[in-house]
Amino acid sequence: MWLGVDVGSVSVDTVLINDKIEVFKSAYLLTAGMPIEAIKEGLRKSRDSVPVLGVGTTGSGRELAAVLTNADIVKNEITAHAIAAAHFVPDVRTVIEIGGQDSKIIILKDGIPVDFAMNTVCAAGTGSFLDHQAQRLGIPIEKFGQLALQSKSPARIAGRCTVFAESDMIHKQQLGYGIEDIIAGLCKSLVRNYLVNVAKGKPILPPIVFQGGVASNEGIRKALEEELGMKVFVPTYNKLMGAIGAAMLAKKVMKDKRKTSFRGFDICDMEFNTQSFICEDCPNTCEIVKISSNGKVLATWGSRCGKWDLSK
Amino acid sequence: MIKVSVPNMNVVPIVVKPVFEELGYEFIAPPKMSRKTIEEGAKYAPEFACFPLKAVLGDFILASRKGAEYLVIFGGTGPCRFGWYGSTLQIILKNLGIPAKVFVLDFPTEKWARDTFSILGINGSSVKKLIHSGLIALKKLRLIELAQELARKIRPFEVKIGESDKTLQKIYKIVDNENSFIRLMKMKNEIKLMFEGINKNSNHELIRIGLVGELYMCLQEELNMWTESKLGKLGAFVDRSAIGLWKYVTGDIGLNFAHRRAKRIAYPWLKWHAGGESIYSIGYSLIFERKGYDGVVHISPLGCMPEIVAQTIMEKCVNIPILNLVFDEHTGETGVNTRLEAFCDLLKLRKE
Numbered sequence: 164m165w166l167g168v169d170v171g172s173v174s175v176d177t178v179l180i181n182d183k184i185e186v187f188k189s190a191y192l193l194t195a196g197m198p199i200e201a202i203k204e205g206l207r208k209s210r211d212s213v214p215v216l217g218v219g220t221t222g223s224g225r226e227l228a229a230v231l232t233n234a235d236i237v238k239n240e241i242t243a244h245a246i247a248a249a250h251f252v253p254d255v256r257t258v259i260e261i262g263g264q265d266s267k268i269i270i271l272k273d274g275i276p277v278d279f280a281m282n283t284v285c286a287a288g289t290g291s292f293l294d295h296q297a298q299r300l301g302i303p304i305e306k307f308g309q310l311a312l313q314s315k316s317p318a319r320i321a322g323r324c325t326v327f328a329e330s331d332m333i334h335k336q337q338l339g340y341g342i343e344d345i346i347a348g349l350c351k352s353l354v355r356n357y358l359v360n361v362a363k364g365k366p367i368l369p370p371i372v373f374q375g376g377v378a379s380n381e382g383i384r385k386a387l388e389e390e391l392g393m394k395v396f397v398p399t400y401n402k403l404m405g406a407i408g409a410a411m412l413a414k415k416v417m418k419d420k421r422k423t424s425f426r427g428f429d430i431c432d433m434e435f436n437t438q439s440f441i442c443e444d445c446p447n448t449c450e451i452v453k454i455s456s457n458g459k460v461l462a463t464w465g466s467r468c469g470k471w472d473l474s475k
Numbered sequence: 476m477i478k479v480s481v482p483n484m485n486v487v488p489i490v491v492k493p494v495f496e497e498l499g500y501e502f503i504a505p506p507k508m509s510r511k512t513i514e515e516g517a518k519y520a521p522e523f524a525c526f527p528l529k530a531v532l533g534d535f536i537l538a539s540r541k542g543a544e545y546l547v548i549f550g551g552t553g554p555c556r557f558g559w560y561g562s563t564l565q566i567i568l569k570n571l572g573i574p575a576k577v578f579v580l581d582f583p584t585e586k587w588a589r590d591t592f593s594i595l596g597i598n599g600s601s602v603k604k605l606i607h608s609g610l611i612a613l614k615k616l617r618l619i620e621l622a623q624e625l626a627r628k629i630r631p632f633e634v635k636i637g638e639s640d641k642t643l644q645k646i647y648k649i650v651d652n653e654n655s656f657i658r659l660m661k662m663k664n665e666i667k668l669m670f671e672g673i674n675k676n677s678n679h680e681l682i683r684i685g686l687v688g689e690l691y692m693c694l695q696e697e698l699n700m701w702t703e704s705k706l707g708k709l710g711a712f713v714d715r716s717a718i719g720l721w722k723y724v725t726g727d728i729g730l731n732f733a734h735r736r737a738k739r740i741a742y743p744w745l746k747w748h749a750g751g752e753s754i755y756s757i758g759y760s761l762i763f764e765r766k767g768y769d770g771v772v773h774i775s776p777l778g779c780m781p782e783i784v785a786q787t788i789m790e791k792c793v794n795i796p797i798l799n800l801v802f803d804e805h806t807g808e809t810g811v812n813t814r815l816e817a818f819c820d821l822l823k824l825r826k827e
């Protein structure tokens with residue numbers, strides 16, 4: 164079994180896959196600002212007695228996850244997502260990934276990524292845009308997709324930006340648009356934002372794989388298909404693709420390595436302490452983070468000059 | 476003695492120091508660029524100014540706090556916003572109540588540029604001594620550029636990651652403190668030996684990446700978040716032949732053969748120099764493609780019109796993968812790392 168851990172800004176996903184890349188166990192948890200706890204909880208849920216042969220971590224918190232698990236490989240989320248998508252849809256040309264705080268597009272050819280883009284600054288093309296509006300409307304985000312599908316004439320919601328979208332949405336409500344039309348409009352707006360901000364000018368060719376947390380939302384999927392004029396394929400494990408990719412990468416590196424460095428599932432019960440402080444030794448004022456367990460420092464990061472790095 | 480300072484731009488302070496000292500100034504090096512520099516600059520510059528202006532302003536503010544009275548930048552008259560740097564900086568400093576005076580250096584083909592030189596006193600100083608200090612400056616620049624070139628070659632093969640960077644920092648110090656021309660002449664071998672002493676493992680495949688983009692952003696590693704060094708550590712040989720201080724100076728007066736060639740190659744796509752490095756970004760990317768390189772990394776500051784022009788054209792005419800990195804004071808390092816890593820993965824996978 165291979166273990167994959169994807170630590171994003173919003174969620175932590177863990178999977179255990181077998182030789183045939185079938186998902187054996189998995190967990191999807193919200194980080195809620197406590198990534199260490201979430202990682203431990205995720206591992207607890209995918210814990211199993213079968214031996215783990217390798218561990219891969221990915222996502223913006225990949226370094227943290229790598230320290231906790233003592234991973235065999237640490238990879239960026241673009242490579243991980245691309246590899247997983249190309250496994251499930253071997254001739255995939257475009258991967259559209261919309262997550263909670265970030266989104267990306269990956270262009271592939273013959274199963275190999277050839278171009279990519281990701282957003283990090285603007286929230287308008289990400290899941291948090293929807294979460295925010297759902298909260299405003301007082302409708303649980305899970306119902307969003309269903310409601311959007313009922314709309315016959317989606318409201319046109321202007322919005323290159325969440326702030327403008329919000330005021331326009333209020334305006335449309337006051338004009339008497341039905342809630343489903345407004346929600347469908349929001350979905351369209353998110354898709355347009357994504358296409359303008361992230362996919363900007365990239366050639367979107369079929370087959371298209373749509374993954375990430377937001378892909379579960381049927382309203383968005385429909386809006387995306389309409390906007391592109393093409394069918395998109397949402398894989399069964401759309402939320403877990405990053406973690407699956409990481410596990411696949413672990414499987415790949417373990418070919419030339421004999422034994423995994425995995426710390427074992429016991430880490431679920433270990434205590435990890437993080438300590439952060441600001442180094443004042445030069446005007447860079449780096450924020451240094453130290454992770455330790457049982458009084459032993461496992462890793463430090465954040466220093467620009469390398470002064471606080473542990474020697475390996 | 477009047478105190479004079481220049482902005483941080485890679486090793487410019489080290490290089491120009493002997494010349495200013497020869498002219499009878501006290502040279503104040505700006506503090507090494509840090510988060511503080513960028514914060515100060517971004518605080519007082521107009522929000523939509525291009526990023527280099529903010530960084531230079533930060534340097535000037537910090538240098539004037541150290542007592543600098545004359546602040547000198549290389550400049551000129553455009554064609555992009557660069558032509559306004561001198562006057563913009565002067566106005567901002569004045570509004571802040573900083574009495575320092577900003578000087579813009581350019582080739583003395585125009586009257587205003589000649590006037591600058593005469594105020595700075597270049598006309599009055601002994602020509603012989605000036606030439607001597609000029610040669611020292613030049614030698615320092617050449618030595619440092621050699622060291623940087625060696626570092627680029629060795630980084631992908633380092634056994635102990637980061638060793639080339641440490642060696643480089645050491646060399647900067649040595650070169651800065653050495654003012655004898657004779658000894659500088661002999662230093663070349665010493666530098667080569669220092670790099671040869673680094674442990675290398677040579678059994679992995681190399682990817683080759685050409686670096687292009689706006690000069691200042693490419694050279695100022697604190698602003699581009701050490702892109703060059705990080706790419707090296709990810710196993711890529713970075714070709715920076717498109718950008719360099721020596722090249723900039725000689726290229727500007729049409730004396731650099733490689734630059735002229737790049738211009739010629741870019742000609743079908745861009746006929747005029749649109750400012751920044753635009754024409755070279757295009758020309759060199761095409762050269763890198765012809766050389767069979769694996770990819771191009773294009774660095775530009777947010778708000779830079781010339782490089783956006785270049786980027787759009789490059790998308791059309793360059794057929795190897797291009798990674799566009801845009802930096803400003805809000806750019807997060809994590810995002811940059813992810814992109815660099817993913818880009819190198821992509822190039823490696825393509826090779827397999």
Ligand code: SF4
Binds near residue numbers: 449
């Ligand atoms: S860690 Fe290094 S770069 Fe960061 S503030 Fe301390 S001395 Fe400066």
Ligand code: SF4
Binds near residue numbers: 558778
């Ligand atoms: S090249 Fe770009 S960043 Fe530099 S001055 Fe011109 S517009 Fe600004």
